[in-house]
Amino acid sequence: MTLSQDRFIKVYEDMVLIRRFEEEVEKYSKNGTVPGFVHLSIGQEASQAGIIEALRETDYKFPDHRSHGAIVLSSRPDDRKRVMAEIFGKKTGINGGRGGSMHVNDLKVRNMGFNAIEGSTVVTCLGTAFASVYNNTDDVTAVFMGDGTLGEGACHESMNMSATWKLPILYCVVNNHYAISTHYTESHPQKQLATWADGYCVPNETIDGNDIEVVIETIERAAEHARLGKGPTLIELMTYRWQGHFSGDPAAYRPEGELESWKEKDPILVAKAKLTERGTTEAELKAIHDRVEVLIAEYVKFALESPNPDPEDGIKHVYMDIEVEGR
Amino acid sequence: MARTLTFSKALNEALHQEMERDEKVFILGEDVAKMGGDFGITTGIWKRWPKRAYDTALSESAIVGLSCGAAVCGLRPVAELMFADFIGVCYDQVINNAAKLCYMYSGEASAQLVIRAVTGGGIRCAYQHSQCIEPWLMNIPGLVVVAPATPYEAKGLLVSAIRSNNPVIFLEHKGLYNSKGEVPEELYSIPLYKANIEQEGKDITLVASMSMVAFAKKAADELAKQGVSCEIVNPRTLFPLDKETIINSVAKTGRLVVIQEGPKFMGYGAEIGAMVYEDIFEYLKAPIRRVTSLDTPVPFAPVLEDYVLPHYDDVLKACQEVMAF
Numbered sequence: 001m002t003l004s005q006d007r008f009i010k011v012y013e014d015m016v017l018i019r020r021f022e023e024e025v026e027k028y029s030k031n032g033t034v035p036g037f038v039h040l041s042i043g044q045e046a047s048q049a050g051i052i053e054a055l056r057e058t059d060y061k062f063p064d065h066r067s068h069g070a071i072v073l074s075s076r077p078d079d080r081k082r083v084m085a086e087i088f089g090k091k092t093g094i095n096g097g098r099g100g101s102m103h104v105n106d107l108k109v110r111n112m113g114f115n116a117i118e119g120s121t122v123v124t125c126l127g128t129a130f131a132s133v134y135n136n137t138d139d140v141t142a143v144f145m146g147d148g149t150l151g152e153g154a155c156h157e158s159m160n161m162s163a164t165w166k167l168p169i170l171y172c173v174v175n176n177h178y179a180i181s182t183h184y185t186e187s188h189p190q191k192q193l194a195t196w197a198d199g200y201c202v203p204n205e206t207i208d209g210n211d212i213e214v215v216i217e218t219i220e221r222a223a224e225h226a227r228l229g230k231g232p233t234l235i236e237l238m239t240y241r242w243q244g245h246f247s248g249d250p251a252a253y254r255p256e257g258e259l260e261s262w263k264e265k266d267p268i269l270v271a272k273a274k275l276t277e278r279g280t281t282e283a284e285l286k287a288i289h290d291r292v293e294v295l296i297a298e299y300v301k302f303a304l305e306s307p308n309p310d311p312e313d314g315i316k317h318v319y320m321d322i323e324v325e326g327r
Numbered sequence: 328m329a330r331t332l333t334f335s336k337a338l339n340e341a342l343h344q345e346m347e348r349d350e351k352v353f354i355l356g357e358d359v360a361k362m363g364g365d366f367g368i369t370t371g372i373w374k375r376w377p378k379r380a381y382d383t384a385l386s387e388s389a390i391v392g393l394s395c396g397a398a399v400c401g402l403r404p405v406a407e408l409m410f411a412d413f414i415g416v417c418y419d420q421v422i423n424n425a426a427k428l429c430y431m432y433s434g435e436a437s438a439q440l441v442i443r444a445v446t447g448g449g450i451r452c453a454y455q456h457s458q459c460i461e462p463w464l465m466n467i468p469g470l471v472v473v474a475p476a477t478p479y480e481a482k483g484l485l486v487s488a489i490r491s492n493n494p495v496i497f498l499e500h501k502g503l504y505n506s507k508g509e510v511p512e513e514l515y516s517i518p519l520y521k522a523n524i525e526q527e528g529k530d531i532t533l534v535a536s537m538s539m540v541a542f543a544k545k546a547a548d549e550l551a552k553q554g555v556s557c558e559i560v561n562p563r564t565l566f567p568l569d570k571e572t573i574i575n576s577v578a579k580t581g582r583l584v585v586i587q588e589g590p591k592f593m594g595y596g597a598e599i600g601a602m603v604y605e606d607i608f609e610y611l612k613a614p615i616r617r618v619t620s621l622d623t624p625v626p627f628a629p630v631l632e633d634y635v636l637p638h639y640d641d642v643l644k645a646c647q648e649v650m651a652f
Contacts (some may be wrong), residue, residue: 319469
């Protein structure tokens with residue numbers, strides 16, 4: 001498949017936007033403005049943007065802990081600054097600051113959020129897929145996983161059940177090579193993790209997760225397969241995270257030169273080269289970057305200037321119908 | 328019209344009537360469809376609604392995880408954990424997922440599911456099929472723990488649990504399944520979060536739940552012959568607990584005995600005791616007493632299990648002690 005020029009330009013802008021988004025999050029995390037820790041997806045933009053591009057707004061999306069990019073792109077444009085505000089722990093955050101970096105969710109676009117225990121959403125996603133079938137809709141469910149996630153027992157239960165019941169699930173294994181410090185080949189016997197799905201009779205493939213054209217084409221194909229009632233697919237997207245596990249982790253466990261070799265496969269550079277080959281001019285590309293800078297500045301300003309939550313907001317929504325005592 | 332039903336049959340009737348009322352309700356679990364459940368509680372449902380009853384693999388995480396996801400989409404899953412002890416293999420889904428979804432979604436959606444879990448000892452099944460798991464859940468804000476004691480409560484509370492928009496762990500004491508009682512034929516519900524005063528009295532408050540309610544009643548009858556009047560409070564919902572009813576009762580009687588089947592340490596008897604000491608210390612006429620299991624795993628051999636589980640005689644003894652203080 002070849003992307004139309006308009007669509008290619010759109011996803012290029014998406015990738016630049018989420019790269020810059022993450023760079024700002026990193027900056028404000030390192031200077032202590034963003035509380036807690038953040039997991040950045042710099043270097044993984046093609047998988048983040050490509051998966052979201054290939055899905056509909058009504059498809060269920062379960063991002064993982066390293067999915068700010070997918071979350072931003074799932075959100076409607078007016079809500080993107082509220083995603084930034086959530087990461088900053090502000091009252092205007094899309095979840096009122098109760099969740100922060102790891103739990104950003106937005107049900108109106110079916111971003112179902114992340115349960116920050118690896119493997120947990122891999123079984124929760126059975127339920128949204130089940131509901132699609134139960135309600136006779138063709139919405140699919142995409143769950144983001146890392147290479148490390150596959151070590152969790154919940155993945156076995158999920159894959160076994162979804163394959164048996166032919167549930168419309170896309171298991172998107174974003175293989176960035178490391179579960180914190182452990183290389184996937186040191187914790188799994190398979191050369192490529194996609195083949196793990198063979199044991200469950202689930203179609204699977206390993207793709208270049210840094211080529212957005214390949215990502216979109218593969219995810220759209222898997223989604224169509226699921227929409228037709230043919231069951232789940234596992235897609236392993238090969239990529240690399242440029243930062244450590246969390247912002248501030250020096251990632252000293254990586255061999256020398258590995259990061260540099262992956263930077264040559266930077267998904268934004270790969271897309272830029274393709275666009276240039278198509279005849280997109282430097283001026284057109286620069287205009288994209290300029291547009292993104294304006295947006296990012298707006299998101300950051302909004303997050304910085306937003307008030308903190310009211311302390312009593314912390315006791316809201318524990319139950320649907322019972323109030324919890326405050327101080 | 329009320330007629331006599333077993334606890335099991337009352338649960339089965341609640342499921343049938345709620346399935347009939349609301350097509351968003353479905354059941355899933357190990358052997359719940361064709362077989363009707365290991366204890367027969369879901370008998371007949373699959374036959375009537377084959378598309379709404381699912382036998383699953385032995386996958387408790389997937390059962391609860393699927394229930395959470397489906398609940399957020401507006402369905403009302405009723406999952407069965409064949410033995411409450413099995414919550415160990417899906418604990419993450421219960422405490423980190425089901426309990427947190429309402430908070431995570433700012434009340435826009437929640438894990439409106441029911442996990443029916445078969446709890447308690449006394450059937451000679453040893454330490455992994457006999458535990459009282461309620462304290463494992465009662466420290467997790469976001470969860471609801473419901474514990475019926477009679478067939479009437481079994482039906483009415485299960486109906487409320489299914490309709491609740493919160494995640495409910497519905498504890499079914501296996502020792503009660505064959506117990507009989509009056510159950511109205513029509514659909515009715517019993518409110519959650521509200522304790523029931525089983526009988527009024529003025530000298531001692533006995534707090535008891537599930538199979539321990541029968542102990543409390545027997546003891547109250549015996550003590551009545553000695554001129555001691557017992558008030559029995561059955562919490563019905565263990566968490567969040569109806570503190571007010573318990574506090575008001577103890578403020579009236581001045582004496583409290585909690586009868587709890589599980590081990591003593593960190594059981595809910597400890598919380599009820601602390602609550603009473605904190606709120607109405609000045610009303611107490613005697614120290615509180617707890618009648619519980621010993622702090623051991625539940626053993627298999629009848630003579631061993633009987634030794635470890637709470638003794639009826641201990642209830643009488645505890646009541647006599649608080650009266651004599």
